Amino acid sequence: MNVSAHRAFSFLRTYGYERVSCSKEERTVAEALLNECTSLGVSAQLEEFTVPCGRVSHALLRVTSPYVKEYEVTGYERAASTPEGGLDAEFLYVENADEVLLEQAKGKIVLVNGYLNRATYEKLRKAEAAAILTFTGRTIDRESESDLNRCKLRETLTEPFGAVPVLNMRAASAAEIVRRGAKTVHIELTGECYDGTSQNVCATIPGTDKPSEVITLGGHYDSDGKLVGDRRRRRILFEDTFEETLAEFRDANWAITNGLTYWGRANTADAQSKMCAMIFDLDGQDDGTLTAFLYNCRSDYPVYPEPNYIILSGHNVHLYYVLEEPADLYPNTKSLLKDMKYRLTDRMWNKHTSREWEHPQHQGINQGFRVIGGKTKDGGTVRAFAVNTHPFSLEELNDFLPPEQQVDLSKKWRETRYTLEQAKERFPEWYEKVIVGGGRADGSWDAKEDLYNWWLRKIRAGATFSHRYFCLMALAIYAVKCGITDRERVKADMDSLVPFLDSVDTEHPFGNDHEVENALECLDLRYKKFPIKDLERISGIAIPKNKRNYRKQALHLRMARSNLEILSEDAGHALQGRPKGSGEKRELIRSYAREHPDANHSDIAKALGVSRPTVIKWLRDWKCDTDGLPDGAWYENGHVHVDMTETKAD
Numbered sequence: 301m302n303v304s305a306h307r308a309f310s311f312l313r314t315y316g317y318e319r320v321s322c323s324k325e326e327r328t329v330a331e332a333l334l335n336e337c338t339s340l341g342v343s344a345q346l347e348e349f350t351v352p353c354g355r356v357s358h359a360l361l362r363v364t365s366p367y368v369k370e371y372e373v374t375g376y377e378r379a380a381s382t383p384e385g386g387l388d389a390e391f392l393y394v395e396n397a398d399e400v401l402l403e404q405a406k407g408k409i410v411l412v413n414g415y416l417n418r419a420t421y422e423k424l425r426k427a428e429a430a431a432i433l434t435f436t437g438r439t440i441d442r443e444s445e446s447d448l449n450r451c452k453l454r455e456t457l458t459e460p461f462g463a464v465p466v467l468n469m470r471a472a473s474a475a476e477i478v479r480r481g482a483k484t485v486h487i488e489l490t491g492e493c494y495d496g497t498s499q500n501v502c503a504t505i506p507g508t509d510k511p512s513e514v515i516t517l518g519g520h521y522d523s524d525g526k527l528v529g530d531r532r533r534r535r536i537l538f539e540d541t542f543e544e545t546l547a548e549f550r551d552a553n554w555a556i557t558n559g560l561t562y563w564g565r566a567n568t569a570d571a572q573s574k575m576c577a578m579i580f581d582l583d584g585q586d587d588g589t590l591t592a593f594l595y596n597c598r599s600d601y602p603v604y605p606e607p608n609y610i611i612l613s614g615h616n617v618h619l620y621y622v623l624e625e626p627a628d629l630y631p632n633t634k635s636l637l638k639d640m641k642y643r644l645t646d647r648m649w650n651k652h653t654s655r656e657w658e659h660p661q662h663q664g665i666n667q668g669f670r671v672i673g674g675k676t677k678d679g680g681t682v683r684a685f686a687v688n689t690h691p692f693s694l695e696e697l698n699d700f701l702p703p704e705q706q707v708d709l710s711k712k713w714r715e716t717r718y719t720l721e722q723a724k725e726r727f728p729e730w731y732e733k734v735i736v737g738g739g740r741a742d743g744s745w746d747a748k749e750d751l752y753n754w755w756l757r758k759i760r761a762g763a764t765f766s767h768r769y770f771c772l773m774a775l776a777i778y779a780v781k782c783g784i785t786d787r788e789r790v791k792a793d794m795d796s797l798v799p800f801l802d803s804v805d806t807e808h809p810f811g812n813d814h815e816v817e818n819a820l821e822c823l824d825l826r827y828k829k830f831p832i833k834d835l836e837r838i839s840g841i842a843i844p845k846n847k848r849n850y851r852k853q854a855l856h857l858r859m860a861r862s863n864l865e866i867l868s869e870d871a872g873h874a875l876q877g878r879p880k881g882s883g884e885k886r887e888l889i890r891s892y893a894r895e896h897p898d899a900n901h902s903d904i905a906k907a908l909g910v911s912r913p914t915v916i917k918w919l920r921d922w923k924c925d926t927d928g929l930p931d932g933a934w935y936e937n938g939h940v941h942v943d944m945t946e947t948k949a950d
Contacts, residue, residue: 311336319523322353322496326522333501333521344503352455353496354378360488361433361467364388367480371473375489376466377452382431386488387465389430393478402427409433409485411474416466421457424464431465431487435474439785465489472787479786498522549671554814556668561626568826572634572666574626578641578697579669580607580619582648583766584655590617592652594687604647604700606688611669614676615808618669619648624691630712637665640698642837643705659764662837752782756793758841760800767840768801768810772819774839777827790823791816861909863888885910886918893919 311332319326330346337344354377361373392408394401397420402410405427412420416434424432436449451468467487477485501521507513549555559577560567582593590610597606611618627633642662649660670676672684698706724731755778759771772794779790794816801810836843892904901919905912 319521321522322351322498326498329521330499330501337501337503342503342505344501346499347502348497348499351496351498352378352493354452354491354493356489356491358488358490359467360386360486361469362486363391363477363480363482363484364486365482365484367482371469371477372448373467373469373473374448374450375491376468377450377491378455378458378463378493379453379466379489379491380463381491382465382487382489386486387431388484388486391477391482391485392429397423399423399427402429405429409487411435411477416457418457422461425461429464431467431489433474434466434468435471436468437471439471439475439787476786476788546671546673550673550675553675555671555674557671558666558668559620560629560666567666569634569666570826572629575629575637575665576623576626577608578621578623578637578644578665578692579667580621580641580645580648581616581661581663581667581669582619582654583616583661584657585615585617586655589653589655593648596653602700604644605692605697608686608688608691610685610687611672612683612685613670614678614680614682621697622691624693627694628712632711632713633709634665636707636709636711637694638834640694640701640707641665643701644697647700656764656766659766659840661766661770661840662834664834664838747782749782749784752778752784756797758843759797762841763797763801763804764840765805765808767838768804769815769819770838771801771841772797772815773822774835774841776819776822777830777835779823780825780828781830785823787820787823791820794819885914889915889918 315329315332317325319329334344334346356375356377359373359375360370362368362370387409390408391411392405393411393413394405395413397412402423405424407428407430409431410424410427410429411433412424414420416432421432434451448470449468451466453463453466465487467489558567559579560575561573562568562571563573594606596603605621607619608622609620611620627637629637641664645660645662649657651657654660670682672682674682676682694709698709701707718726720735724735752775755775759775763771775794775797776790779785784790798810798816804810832843888908889904889910892908893899896903896907899907901912901915904910904919905915908915
């Protein structure tokens, strides 16, 4: 018997749907597996068994004081139903199932932290909790991509301890309830219990050398249930069924795709596999600008390449450059291709080709675009026009850039400054964590919330028509950089910006699409190290660079001590610091404070080898120049401060 991947994928494609245990769909797949075994000449049969099952017809959770808000929840199957009209009770959050904490649980609706295991459930039942709440996921999970788990209260809990109402919610919802100090809640749960029938597919392949011995292999053929609703859907293609999938998404109100392929389920940067097409967005189009664009790429001396397809998506144009061979996306290749796309974008956006030429849209290689044949913002149809049958190589696209801007596509990996042995000696902690322990070096830190608030003001002062969505996306990224994970807070800030963004172009309102929800997807830790230079380019808002040199503390100390040695040699005797009255110690302290805005007085004193009173003396009432800082920011007392007042309109 030969193993065939094509046969396996064909089977998966046919039966790759929801197959919950004890359902008719599960039975259908079991019988198909039985027939598959029989067709291969393998002895097989179905073995039925009974499974305690349950179904939930209604589940609800509403905070009733000190605020009122309803949260999406699922009910545990085989949990107790609430009385008619629901259950109202005080709310209690317990960090762990400690008996002391549970002394307050009697008659209350208790939110527990962590998995509802047997020990926790037993303690909650002994404490006479009226109902139990659990949560799953992470606080930064995107609601559009995270269905609520379908949970079951198993008989190992209910038989010895009895059943109570149990609901499950998202981690972000649980965090908000606790943070906002919920006092009373109302819950409703309606369900039923029953015994279902499932089956195993048992196949036997007799051994040859040792027929009396048995090796048992097993696996699941059922699936978890998923909530059906207005959720983001993705399709994973094992074979070329793109046309069928495209037809499915053309009926959706909003569907996007891009020019990349991915490994696995997620369309994240680390899962990018190949680039099949480089796609550009060109805004501010009319008959004149589009004619000028085509002229510039069809002339004897083309400014940029002629696209294979021009897509009319409603208010703008998408330009598809199809590659003759998909490009492998090595780590450094991704960065190089992004730079190439940025530079080609600058050539395409000019005063002849776009009414928005002063505000070009710089987008990464993974940017999504409305699917061809799908719906535009106005309810029309996204149309495609083939204009060039010649596919491109990356080298051909690169040739349209001047020599000084061309990228070296042969460099698939970033060159390192150190050998592994040198890195081991210079960075022992990193070596132990990453090389020995197999961990990841994050290399990031949380900025102050002032940075987030500063960007809010920058959007109101400088957002342009072509960059409205990307300004909100950058807001989510700045939230991540500042350690802000409260999705509702960021969403509220985005919603408050929508009226202003609408006013940027009254003929094309901003708030009639999915921009806010889509931008919120960047509220994810993987964007914490998103480069500032890329934020500046995608948002179209200038982000002035400060003049700090970003030297490591150890290097800065070496430089400071070297300066001290030179001054000591010049003075003819050892100096503990700068000579009195020279002003050098003041400048040294203030320079260090500029370069390390998060350092406190003690940190600075220890780093520079001076006393803490000296640091306080030279930083007291100090408000220095604002070189390199964003508008409205200054250095004071060794820290960066930001003016929180709104800029008044002229």
